[in-house]
Structures are given as structure tokens and as C-alpha cells.
Amino acid sequence: MRFAAAxxxxxxxxxxxxxxxxxxxxxxxxxxxxxxxxxxxxxNIYVPLSGKxxxxxxxxxxxxxxxxxxxxxxxxxxxxxxxxxxEPPAGTKPPMPQRITLYEDLELQIIGQxxxxxxxxxNVPVKIAGKTFTGLHLVQVWMRAGNSAEEFLVVYPxxxxxxxxPLPPAHMKWTAYGSSFMVGPVEMAGxxxxxxxxxxxxxxxxxxxxxxVKGGSATMTVTTIDQDKQVLDVTLSPDxxxxxxxxxxxSMYVTEFNNDAARIAWRGKDAKAWGEAPIMDFKTFEAVExxxxxxxxSRHNTSSPDMVFDRFRER
Numbered sequence: 001m002r003f004a005a006a007x008x009x010x011x012x013x014x015x016x017x018x019x020x021x022x023x024x025x026x027x028x029x030x031x032x033x034x035x036x037x038x039x040x041x042x043x044n045i046y047v048p049l050s051g052k053x054x055x056x057x058x059x060x061x062x063x064x065x066x067x068x069x070x071x072x073x074x075x076x077x078x079x080x081x082x083x084x085x086x087e088p089p090a091g092t093k094p095p096m097p098q099r100i101t102l103y104e105d106l107e108l109q110i111i112g113q114x115x116x117x118x119x120x121x122x123n124v125p126v127k128i129a130g131k132t133f134t135g136l137h138l139v140q141v142w143m144r145a146g147n148s149a150e151e152f153l154v155v156y157p158x159x160x161x162x163x164x165x166p167l168p169p170a171h172m173k174w175t176a177y178g179s180s181f182m183v184g185p186v187e188m189a190g191x192x193x194x195x196x197x198x199x200x201x202x203x204x205x206x207x208x209x210x211x212x213v214k215g216g217s218a219t220m221t222v223t224t225i226d227q228d229k230q231v232l233d234v235t236l237s238p239d240x241x242x243x244x245x246x247x248x249x250x251s252m253y254v255t256e257f258n259n260d261a262a263r264i265a266w267r268g269k270d271a272k273a274w275g276e277a278p279i280m281d282f283k284t285f286e287a288v289e290x291x292x293x294x295x296x297x298s299r300h301n302t303s304s305p306d307m308v309f310d311r312f313r314e315r
Contacts, residue, residue: 025288026312027269028054031245032282038081038254043180045253045261045279046192047292048245049309054236057247058311059181059220061164061230065295067303068169073176074302102139103128108203109149113138120193124157127200139199143225152225155208160184160194161250165305167227178260178304179251179292183234185214186245216240230305238315249292249307252300253280260301262294288312 028051037044095116103110110128115137126133141153145167154177155162163177184194195213202209206222216239224231236246251261265276266287275285279292293306 024313025269026051026054026314027286027288028057028290028309028312029284030266030287030290031284032280034253034280036280037252039083041077041082041252043191043250043252045179045249045251047249047251047264047279047290048186048192049247049249049290050242050245051312052242053314054246054312055238055315056233056235056311056313057309059164059183059232059234059247060308060310061166061305062293062308063166063169063175063228064293064303064306066297067175068171070172070297070303072302073172073174074299097137100133100136102126102131102133103201103203105203107144108206109142110201110203111140111142112136113140118158120158120189122158124196125198126157127198129203139201141201141222152230153222155199157196157199159191160196160210164230164232166230167225169227172303175303175305176301178301179249179307181307182248182250183220184210184212184218184236184246185216185241186248187214192248192250212240214241214244233311247309249309251279251292254300256296257298258300259294259298260304261292261307262296262298263292265291 028049031048033046033048035044098114100112102112112133114135118137122135122137126136126139136157139155140151142149142151150167152167153164160182161180163180165175165177168175182194186192186194197211197213200209208220211217217237218234220232220234223233240246253259253262256262261279263276264279264282265274266285267274267289268286269288289310291306291308
């Protein structure tokens with residue numbers, strides 16, 4: 001239980017803004033729908049979150065506990081034991097994506113990418129500052145931090161996958177993305193997805209707006225972004241369907257030394273201690289706070305952040 005105690009202390013120090021009274025806390029159902037794989041480039045972890053009356057919650061990306069001692073980072077793709085239908089001919093390079101500047105001011109830059117191919121159609125309109133863009137496979141959010149530009153949040157409009165990370169700590173120039181998350185009604189379409197009808201972004205408030213094909217809408221605001229954490233506040237409209245999960249985490253696990261997330265920990269309502277388990281082995285539970293990440297170095301995306309879901313509230 002030493003890890004659980006250390007985790008609780010870490011969260012209390014790292015995200016004091018997330019504290020709430022016991023009366024405000026609402027529980028969500030957290031399931032394990034993960035499958036074992038040998039390929040490190042396949043998302044085999046799926047942790048859906050469900051709750052009939054949840055209207056608001058927070059998602060936080062925190063540097064892992066060992067970030068201060070990390071000297072050598074690893075982020076290169078690992079294609080060992082992967083089979084995606086054959087290798088390209090020797091000497092060929094994949095076509096480069098088209099890169100478009102969607103918005104830019106003194107603080108933010110929004111970049112869109114159009115890939116030569118993608119597993120789902122890119123038919124979601126993206127609206128920013130009065131302009132509408134179509135055909136985008138990836139939207140990247142950059143900010144100016146000191147003397148550099150840092151990408152801290154990305155979204156794939158065709159399948160509703162997001163990735164977030166804090167700004168790099170002082171001793172590192174860059175850190176990796178890791179686990180993905182979804183916001184909105186999650187459905188199965190070969191893999192878990194959230195189908196957007198439309199995606200908007202307000203640069204002044206750093207707020208994304210999402211409307212969903214299955215119905216309803218949501219907003220997600222970047223309320224904190226610094227060298228320790230990124231915090232996203234989410235509000236769901238009352239008409240978001242509740243017969244499916246309202247959010248989910250996607251990640252990768254092959255072994256304890258090759259993963260983007262290896263552990264899960266949770267705090268139940270009125271619980272006296274945290275629960276914890278290997279992320280591939282846990283059973284369904286009810287919780288007011290959920291953490292996923294790792295507490296030992298991985299050979300895959302070593303610097304990628306832990307993810308926390310909490311502050312679940314009703315309308």
C-alpha cells in the first residue's frame with residue numbers, strides 16, 4: 001500500500017485545484033475491456049467510464065512520478081511482433097501529410113494535418129475563429145512557452161481520440177504523448193470511437209466544443225497547462241446518450257517494461273484507502289477518482305504522462 005499512499009500524496013500536491021467535498025463526489029463505473037497483445041503499436045487497453053447522471057468531470061495529464069530522474073527518454077515506434085498486412089516495398093517512403101495553419105495569435109497556434117489515408121473518413125467540420133475547415137485527420141494545439149513553441153494537445157476528428165501532456169519539465173526539451181482518451185458517447189466501430197458531428201475551438205477561452213452523431217454535445221476547456229500538469233474541464237449536455245460510456249481511456253500494454261500504462265488506481269466514495277491493480281487484471285469498480293499510469297520506467301514513451309479522471313458531478 002506504500003504506492004497507494006504515495007499516489008494520494010502526489011495527487012494532492014500536483015493538483016490541489018481538483019479537491020472537492022465528499023458531498024459533491026459522484027461515482028462512475030469503470031470497466032476493464034482490454035485484450036493482451038504482442039505489438040506495442042496497437043492500443044489494446046480500453047477503460048470505459050459510465051454514469052447515468054454525470055454532467056461534469058475533469059481529465060488531467062500529469063508527469064510520471066519518476067520524471068525528475070529521467071535522463072534518457074524513449075519514444076521511437078516499436079514494430080516488433082506487429083503485423084498490419086505486410087511491409088511497403090524496400091526504399092519507399094510513405095507520403096507526407098499536408099500541414100495547414102488553422103489559427104495563430106501571440107499565444108496559440110492551431111495546426112491541421114491531412115493524411116494520405118486514414119482508417120475513418122475525415123468528414124468532421126472543424127470551426128475556429130469564424131473559419132470552417134474540412135478533411136482534417138489531426139488537429140494540434142501549440143502554445144508559446146518561453147523561447148519555444150510546445151504542442152500540448154491533439155485530437156483526431158474522425159474517431160474522437162485526444163492526447164494531452166504537460167509542458168516539458170525544466171531539465172527536458174520534450175516529452176512524449178502516451179495514452180489517448182475519448183469524451184462523449186463511445187460506440188464500437190471496429191474499435192471504440194466517439195463520432196463527432198462538428199468540432200469547434202475558441203482560442204480566447206481555450207475551449208473545444210463537440211457535437212456528437214449519437215446526440216448531445218460537450219465542451220472541454222484547458223484550465224491549467226504548465227510544467228507539472230494539464231487540466232481539462234468537461235461539461236456534457238443533458239441529451240448526451242447514457243446507454244453507452246461517456247468517456248474512455250485507450251492505451252498500450254505489452255509487458256511491465258513495454259507499455260504506455262501499466263497500473264490503475266482508484267478511490268471509492270468514502271473509501272479509507274486507494275485500490276490499485278495491474279491495468280490488464282482489474283475488475284469492474286465504482287470510483288470518484290481514477291488514475292492510470294506507471295511507477296517504473298518503460299521502454300516505450302518513457303516520459304508520457306499519467307492520466308487522472310475525477311471531479312465527477314451531476315447536473
